[in-house]
Amino acid sequence: MLAYILRRLGQSVLVMAxxxxxxxxxxxxxxxxxxNMVGQEATREDRVRIRQELGLxxxxxxxxxxxxxxxxxxxxxxxYRVRRPVDVLIKERLPATLELVxxxxxxxxxxxxCAGVYTGIRRDGWLSKTILSTSLVGVSLPTFIIGIGLIYxxxxxxxxxxxxxxxxxxxxxxxxxxxxxxxxxxxxxxPALTLSLFQLTMVLRLVRSEMLExxxxxxxxxxxxxxxxxxxxxxVHALKNTLVPVITIIGINxxxxxxxxxxxxxxxxxxxxGLMFIQAVDFADVPIMAAYLCFVALVFVxxxxxxxxxxxxxxxxxxxxxx
Amino acid sequence: MTNRKLLxxxxxxxxxxSGQVLAENVLRWTSQGDALTLDPHSQNEAPTIAMNGMMYxxxxxxxxEMTLMPELAESWESNGNTWTFKLRQGxxxxxxxxxxxxxxxxxxxxxxxxxxxYKEQIKSVTNINVVDDHTIELITEEPNPILPxxxxxxxxxxxxxxxxxxxxxxxxxxxxxxxxxxxxxNGTGPFKLVSRAPDEETTMEANxxxxxxxxxxxxxxxxxxxxxxxxxxxxxxxxxxxxxxVLDPPLQDLKRIEGADGLKTTTVPQVRTIFFGMDAGVExxxxxxxxxxxxxxxxxxxxxxxxxxDRKAIQRVVMEGLSFPAGMITSPGVLGNNPEQDAEIPxxxxxxxxxxxxxxxxxxxxxxxxxxxxxxxxxxxxxxxAVAMLxxxxxxxxxxxxxxxxxxxxxxxxxxxxxxxxxxxPTLDSHYVFQYLxxxxxxxxxxxxxxxxxxxxxxxxASEIDADKRTMMIDEAWTxxxxxxxxxxxxxxxxxxxxxxKVDAPIASDDAFRPRYAVMK
Numbered sequence: 001m002l003a004y005i006l007r008r009l010g011q012s013v014l015v016m017a018x019x020x021x022x023x024x025x026x027x028x029x030x031x032x033x034x035x036n037m038v039g040q041e042a043t044r045e046d047r048v049r050i051r052q053e054l055g056l057x058x059x060x061x062x063x064x065x066x067x068x069x070x071x072x073x074x075x076x077x078x079x080y081r082v083r084r085p086v087d088v089l090i091k092e093r094l095p096a097t098l099e100l101v102x103x104x105x106x107x108x109x110x111x112x113x114c115a116g117v118y119t120g121i122r123r124d125g126w127l128s129k130t131i132l133s134t135s136l137v138g139v140s141l142p143t144f145i146i147g148i149g150l151i152y153x154x155x156x157x158x159x160x161x162x163x164x165x166x167x168x169x170x171x172x173x174x175x176x177x178x179x180x181x182x183x184x185x186x187x188x189x190x191p192a193l194t195l196s197l198f199q200l201t202m203v204l205r206l207v208r209s210e211m212l213e214x215x216x217x218x219x220x221x222x223x224x225x226x227x228x229x230x231x232x233x234x235x236v237h238a239l240k241n242t243l244v245p246v247i248t249i250i251g252i253n254x255x256x257x258x259x260x261x262x263x264x265x266x267x268x269x270x271x272x273x274g275l276m277f278i279q280a281v282d283f284a285d286v287p288i289m290a291a292y293l294c295f296v297a298l299v300f301v302x303x304x305x306x307x308x309x310x311x312x313x314x315x316x317x318x319x320x321x322x323x
Numbered sequence: 324m325t326n327r328k329l330l331x332x333x334x335x336x337x338x339x340x341s342g343q344v345l346a347e348n349v350l351r352w353t354s355q356g357d358a359l360t361l362d363p364h365s366q367n368e369a370p371t372i373a374m375n376g377m378m379y380x381x382x383x384x385x386x387x388e389m390t391l392m393p394e395l396a397e398s399w400e401s402n403g404n405t406w407t408f409k410l411r412q413g414x415x416x417x418x419x420x421x422x423x424x425x426x427x428x429x430x431x432x433x434x435x436x437x438x439x440x441y442k443e444q445i446k447s448v449t450n451i452n453v454v455d456d457h458t459i460e461l462i463t464e465e466p467n468p469i470l471p472x473x474x475x476x477x478x479x480x481x482x483x484x485x486x487x488x489x490x491x492x493x494x495x496x497x498x499x500x501x502x503x504x505x506x507x508x509n510g511t512g513p514f515k516l517v518s519r520a521p522d523e524e525t526t527m528e529a530n531x532x533x534x535x536x537x538x539x540x541x542x543x544x545x546x547x548x549x550x551x552x553x554x555x556x557x558x559x560x561x562x563x564x565x566x567x568x569v570l571d572p573p574l575q576d577l578k579r580i581e582g583a584d585g586l587k588t589t590t591v592p593q594v595r596t597i598f599f600g601m602d603a604g605v606e607x608x609x610x611x612x613x614x615x616x617x618x619x620x621x622x623x624x625x626x627x628x629x630x631x632x633d634r635k636a637i638q639r640v641v642m643e644g645l646s647f648p649a650g651m652i653t654s655p656g657v658l659g660n661n662p663e664q665d666a667e668i669p670x671x672x673x674x675x676x677x678x679x680x681x682x683x684x685x686x687x688x689x690x691x692x693x694x695x696x697x698x699x700x701x702x703x704x705x706x707x708x709a710v711a712m713l714x715x716x717x718x719x720x721x722x723x724x725x726x727x728x729x730x731x732x733x734x735x736x737x738x739x740x741x742x743x744x745x746x747x748x749p750t751l752d753s754h755y756v757f758q759y760l761x762x763x764x765x766x767x768x769x770x771x772x773x774x775x776x777x778x779x780x781x782x783x784x785a786s787e788i789d790a791d792k793r794t795m796m797i798d799e800a801w802t803x804x805x806x807x808x809x810x811x812x813x814x815x816x817x818x819x820x821x822x823x824x825k826v827d828a829p830i831a832s833d834d835a836f837r838p839r840y841a842v843m844k
Contacts, residue, residue, distance in 0.1 A: 031728025039367025041443040163559040284728040
């Protein structure tokens, strides 16, 4: 067991190193940040001086080595765009993203599972058909179109909810939360819904197909034969057995939610890490991009690690093979 | 039922009246990009200057009509190499410190520091003399007729405040630490900073002790700024009454805003001209099938390229009417622009073909056009239209449209044959255009333009104080440029603002929002 965990940890470190190296070599293609950092009057000498000061003329592996050795010490440098330390910026922006991801994950799970069970049981009902066909919207329309559509419906036409931003924030130490005020909840609904739609659709379809499969199995037939109530068959015996793959998928997709939040946050001006990343790309703000990509890689690696470890506890076969 | 209606009505009335009791004029506004820093000497970028200009002041400023106005200086005059500025008396910084000549000297020194992005604007100043507490002299090496024009975004900070907060010099990247001035401000201006969360929200309130109180029409008590990066969301925020003013609504949404109840738009020609540059200065083009010579070195080819562009069609189809076809690369409002020179270059593809044939390119030639896709209004679409127009006269253009961070270094490093560029003129004087785009040594002259007469005039107008003579020289240089055609002028951009009908904010051709002139009903 210990050997298995150690091996997985070693692999995670390798993945992190690879991701950071690849992302770093990509920064050569985003352009020259210096041009954004100075006005058009700046002289050529001045631009050269700044490039040297930032070490942008060094070969890519030297820049990478410098980045890694600073990152190990927890230093990510200063954002070229807003001129503040990158670690402070990420720490400031992270609560917004995590809260958004949490709410949308809850929406995806609750609505997805309920609708999945329903459509799995009432396969041919008109409501099931409606749910299934509208759920296609969630996978087929791009996030920004869904977001803009929701804004025009709920903010511009009906005026029920704010169109953008994160209002009603309360500070709890360094963590700024929008869960404690009505305004906060009003502003998180639309972006969370937008972000959740894709996952929701996936959960719904997964639960539905698992339900369909489980309902055909022998033990459900036996349960019926024993005269158990429909309710207890559906929700206790059947649903329980469909959840294993669902939880795995959601676990992996938490990372996906954080990555997808880039677009949602931009549409709703949600002040999280995704919006910060987009603005950094536009500006060629290398320190922010480097730190953010490493952070996302870290999230993926950690989530995968946890999922793998959970497998070991759930499925003894892996434990044995791992020896 | 009637009772309930009555209840609702009285509740609404109560809400309305309580709103009137608190009658504070709060202006909520938005734009795409926040100021990058509040440090007034750290970043020379238009939105940053506009935001800082609400809290900080310079010696000389411009009003919404772009007229030079006294700000911290009450008057100024030049005599040979010396400009004397009489400073306004009794002015206090937001922190309560007195404004004196010492602060001006300190601010100029700060702006001349290596890490400052403003040192180029005042490089002509060699010395600053303090005559008394409220008089200073700026000494220049040569007479500088346009020095006041160059000072409009050179903001004055308090020396004591800067020393106390360790911000004597602008931000330096090597340090890796945030500078106090990045998120704090202490100016003399009409608005005081209340809170600053970069990229989220910035609030300011009117400065009750401002020297200009009562002299300006503005009646805003509080400014709430929230940047919204996405254009459609920005417009939605205006439509849903969450903001009162949008600085940069996308041009295609203007009709929508105009059509909504209680909203209006205003437009004004911007001081920014969009044009293409052709590198005539290299032996052989990098991206052309013509080898051993450079087609752009021949003025006939450059003229043909100019005649092949249908500027009216670009205005009508690409810009939806929101542009002014141009004949020169500087806009109305800049000293040196005149209607004759700025007359649109005619669209004449037949003549263009003849000229190409005369130059020996009857079958045309190929070249790559480098174009930004996130910098100017419809930049990529303009380039696409130009590619189609040039194809009709036989010039085969391949288009490379890329983000600005990749595009501009190509121009800077002279790695492009044929490129799009836009040029604004903060000093409103042609010298700024000649210095950077037309002088052989100009840092943005990627056209390789080198005309000895233009070079001479560029140097001469920097120090010519006889206004009439100077204007004539500028005219003469522009005539040379019109004949040589180093660039292909397309159009002058248009600025559009969208706002609630409750707000009256005079639009300005430098796209800066000046709340001291904004009135709320």
